[in-house]
Amino acid sequence: MIEFKAASKRYGNNLAVDGLNLEVAAGKLTALLGENGAGKTTSVSMALGLVKPTSGMVSVAGDAAGSMAARRRLGAMLQSAELPEQLTAAEHIRLFQTYYVNPVPFDELVETIGLAGVLNQRYGTMSGGQKRRVQLALALCGNADFILLDEPTVGLDVDARHMFWQVIRALVAGGRGVVLTTHYLEEADALADRILVMAQGRIIADGSPADIKALAGGKIIELRTDAPDDQLRALPGVEGTARVGERMRLTTTNAEGTLRALFANGCSVEDISVERAGLEAAFLGLTDKNREQGEAV
Amino acid sequence: MSAQNMAAVSQFRILKAECWTEIQKAWRMPSFAIPTIVFPLVFYTMFGVVLGGASVDRATYMLATYGIFAALGPSLFSFGVAIATERDRGWLEVKRASPMPIAVLIIARMVMAMIFALIVTLMLFAMAYFVAGVRLAPTTWLSLAVLNMFTTVPFSLLGLAIGLRVKAQAAAAITNLAFFGFSLLGGLWVPITIMPDIMGKIALVMPSFHFGELALAAIGVKEGGLPIMNIGAAVGFSILFAMLAHRAWGHMDKDR
Numbered sequence: 225m226i227e228f229k230a231a232s233k234r235y236g237n238n239l240a241v242d243g244l245n246l247e248v249a250a251g252k253l254t255a256l257l258g259e260n261g262a263g264k265t266t267s268v269s270m271a272l273g274l275v276k277p278t279s280g281m282v283s284v285a286g287d288a289a290g291s292m293a294a295r296r297r298l299g300a301m302l303q304s305a306e307l308p309e310q311l312t313a314a315e316h317i318r319l320f321q322t323y324y325v326n327p328v329p330f331d332e333l334v335e336t337i338g339l340a341g342v343l344n345q346r347y348g349t350m351s352g353g354q355k356r357r358v359q360l361a362l363a364l365c366g367n368a369d370f371i372l373l374d375e376p377t378v379g380l381d382v383d384a385r386h387m388f389w390q391v392i393r394a395l396v397a398g399g400r401g402v403v404l405t406t407h408y409l410e411e412a413d414a415l416a417d418r419i420l421v422m423a424q425g426r427i428i429a430d431g432s433p434a435d436i437k438a439l440a441g442g443k444i445i446e447l448r449t450d451a452p453d454d455q456l457r458a459l460p461g462v463e464g465t466a467r468v469g470e471r472m473r474l475t476t477t478n479a480e481g482t483l484r485a486l487f488a489n490g491c492s493v494e495d496i497s498v499e500r501a502g503l504e505a506a507f508l509g510l511t512d513k514n515r516e517q518g519e520a521v
Numbered sequence: 522m523s524a525q526n527m528a529a530v531s532q533f534r535i536l537k538a539e540c541w542t543e544i545q546k547a548w549r550m551p552s553f554a555i556p557t558i559v560f561p562l563v564f565y566t567m568f569g570v571v572l573g574g575a576s577v578d579r580a581t582y583m584l585a586t587y588g589i590f591a592a593l594g595p596s597l598f599s600f601g602v603a604i605a606t607e608r609d610r611g612w613l614e615v616k617r618a619s620p621m622p623i624a625v626l627i628i629a630r631m632v633m634a635m636i637f638a639l640i641v642t643l644m645l646f647a648m649a650y651f652v653a654g655v656r657l658a659p660t661t662w663l664s665l666a667v668l669n670m671f672t673t674v675p676f677s678l679l680g681l682a683i684g685l686r687v688k689a690q691a692a693a694a695i696t697n698l699a700f701f702g703f704s705l706l707g708g709l710w711v712p713i714t715i716m717p718d719i720m721g722k723i724a725l726v727m728p729s730f731h732f733g734e735l736a737l738a739a740i741g742v743k744e745g746g747l748p749i750m751n752i753g754a755a756v757g758f759s760i761l762f763a764m765l766a767h768r769a770w771g772h773m774d775k776d777r
Contacts, residue, residue, distance in 0.1 A: 273618065292620060295619065302618070305611035308546055308607065310545070322534050323621045346549075366619075
């Protein structure tokens with residue numbers, strides 16, 4: 225189990241992660257979902273011991289994050305890490321395998337990740353997708369208990385992404401605990417047992433993909449009104465509000481109820497449109513709501 | 522086998538694998554291999570052997586100082602430039618997150634720098650012996666080779682301090698400046714004694730100068746027994762560079 229206990233990380237005035245409490249279980253995929261700057265990468269970095277929490281603690285199977293015992297249980301694919309260009313894929317993998325007590329057999333790994341064709345090619349001459357495969361191979365080669373994947377499929381084409389998904393599902397089925405950060409809701413939905421939505425260093429939603437999708441099953445209302453923002457936010461079903469030009473955008477789980485209450489309030493309401501929210505919009509709604517609350521404090 | 526033994530065994534395997542990897546990486550990178558191998562050989566051949574009339578004394582003298590020059594290249598470049606580059610590219614993070622003791626990486630690089638220095642030293646020896654006709658006692662050859670190899674240690678630490686502190690492009694500039702500055706001002710290319718007096722004073726604050734003097738003492742050019750002052754300065758600079766590297770290391774951690 226990877227455990228975050230009230231873990232916070234502050235950079236100057238910026239609280240990158242704010243009191244994160246989280247337990248990542250074996251045999252499950254936990255997705256951290258959020259925009260850039262939400263604190264996903266900092267959280268992963270704390271689990272790896274690359275970033276020391278300003279307060280709180282992070283441990284892996286009871287050992288402090290960053291200790292050798294903790295690192296032996298982890299494999300990781302970092303978001304922006306380029307391998308030395310002069311070495312071939314095979315050389316990179318074989319070197320990394322020496323770090324672990326019980327590495328995955330070389331041929332098995334190459335087969336799983338589909339690296340056979342580029343084994344003797346130098347990293348510097350590979351395409352973007354091939355490079356990502358080598359990075360994934362380094363994350364998996366140690367047969368570690370937990371695999372941390374920080375936006376692993378960014379920049380991949382559809383085929384490669386599905387190959388990655390297949391590999392990740394097989395890891396979870398094999399009992400590994402996987403943490404995946406992504407800003408693709410589709411990806412979190414396709415893979416995760418549990419989705420945590422992060423914004424501004426905090427977890428603003430935590431649930432199964434079905435729960436998160438239910439949140440996303442709502443509607444988006446856009447309208448022009450003289451009602452103040454706090455009144456709009458107090459309407460039944462409203463999850464978030466945002467100003468879009470002259471109009472207000474409300475994210476709601478109950479469009480009919482929201483509108484009925486709004487009319488009953490007697491405010492002026494013009495130029496209404498109602499749309500299905502979809503995942504992206506629900507997610508934006510959640511983070512908007514959080515941001516406004518954060519600023520109000 | 523106890524768990525501790527297992528850890529010890531695997532760490533030795535990691536060190537071996539890292540050393541071999543570092544050598545391969547260096548060998549395949551022309552921007553590293555050329556200044557570290559070609560420069561000392563070509564410069565020694567030109568200034569020590571060919572130009573200015575062939576003289577065995579001159580070729581012997583220069584063999585000592587160019588050997589130190591040969592030690593500067595691999596240590597400064599493999600640490601100063603390569604560490605900064607790998608840090609910029611996020612590779613150092615991957616290593617730090619992986620279950621390898623990061624000290625092993627530093628040691629592997631030092632071993633690589635030593636091996637490169639030894640290879641170039643042996644090439645210089647061959648040039649001196651076969652072309653210039655330099656003849657030294659076996660123990661003198663040996664002590665020069667050992668001195669050159671150990672000279673890589675303080676300069677590796679200085680390179681590490683640079684590589685951990687600044688971005689890759691700045692690191693390349695600073696490292697080149699140090700490489701050529703130490704060589705010229707430390708009297709490794711041209712003897713300080715034939716330069717203006719002021720150069721002799723500047724040389725005293727150049728770590729390279731003191732290692733060069735030790736090499737000259739090894740071949741018996743310097744008189745008056747053990748060069749205590751140079752030994753003291755070499756040790757002092759080594760301690761200074763170790764401290765700089767240590768502080769740069771701490772700085773990197775605090776940064777995050």
